[in-house]
Amino acid sequence: MPESPEVQALADELDSTLRGRTVGGVDVVEFRVTKTRGRPLTTLVGERVVGVTRHGKLFAIELDGSEFLVVSLGRHGWARWGSEAAGAEAAGAEATDAAGAASSAGTTDEAAAEPPPPTLVSFEFDGGPVLELTDAGGWVSLGCFVVDEPTEVAAIAKHGADPADPAFTRAHFDRAVAGRRKQIKAILQEQESLAGIGNAYSDEILFAARLSPVAHAATLADDELERLHEATIGTIRSAIEARSGIPIDRLKAAKVAAMQVHGRTGEPCPGGCGGEIRDFTFASTTAQYCPECQTGGEILPLKAG
Template identity: 50%
Template structure:
């Protein structure tokens, strides 16, 4: 799942290539992905890109007042072909292609590699008309996100920390992988409840969140979009590393109980919770 650092890198990549260019054609390969049925994708043809912004794990493309919202879900991503004719690119076999937007001799492809469709496209008048964007909480990768804001978000809630970190209404942009990495850095158990945190533990969690997300945003910057997933996987210290030695204590990284292999932690380092 692309999370805030990867989506930020993609937004920056697209901003540098799309702003000032007009959409010359579209192709919707998977009709179920378009959630605004009353507003077809063809509505963006002829419009010039004025900006590209990130909202949590979503991207908004401002097309001179009409907005195209891109939600990548669990397995969505993008491809970029330049120097090809629209006709030739449209025939390029991409197994998971969901939609294509043509910009003259360049083509932006939206893909989904999952077993079930998770990509969502919205044609709207403003970014926050996309339901999943409208309910987003503060951005986890925002340097201005403070300890006080985190403490307020935790609010003594009896919810496990891993689940809370992934709750987009509370803190936007964190998914399965970075929640594991943040909790490992904070030395906190993923199944610990927010209500049980001491003031010192809240400070540790905030510092780990800030440092992890900041470092990841910087690390993903400039990485080709086709290599973003591999770069993310390579950077993980515990996520996805079941059975491997902990990089800090040498203990064994294990699956988080109850996640069925979907999350990982080091019990030796994070067992205080």
């Protein structure tokens, strides 16, 4: 799921590329992407881009017709330039050919590239760029809204404070977290409490703070709350800085490579404790943690299937 560091880098690249350009055409491949049926995406044709901003995990393209195109990437959505799709398809075809040759020779190639995700809607701009919005999931999680203000989108209207915001303070953090009878990992991912954090970065934040993901916020001592506050702003802001300037087709790979515990199941703890990163079941997904560093050696449950 895209989270604030990658969405910020995406918004920055879209802003630098599209600002001042005019929407020349819109092709909606999957009608379910359009969430404002009374204001179809085709109404944006002829309007000029004023700027692009991030709102939690969403981004908004401001147009000179006093409208915004707000994009919710959902669980599997992303963006690419039109030329990237052709390159990805060619790379996928080459990998498939190589895999076929290896198979005929009696070997297998498990690293064969998967085909690129389908484009659900594309936007043409004057001067050549084509912005494609994709979705790799088995169900449509990508959503596009044409609104007068970004806050007309319910997900944005309900956002809590954003740890990436320079104006974010310890008071904002305490209002979102302190004293709550809820697991801290759930609070970190709750957009109404803290905007922009998902499964991956909540794992990273909790590892940095050396806290159990299933501990309730109400049980945290003052020093633990302070560690969690510092880890939250430090992890998110440093990740935003690290992703800055990375082309959007490389952002997902950069995120994966930067993770210390998320997605590192079975690897040695990077904290040098001698422990091993483990999985545990959280809500409808799987997360990672170090038992030695975070739970006092307790192994959290992992449901089968």
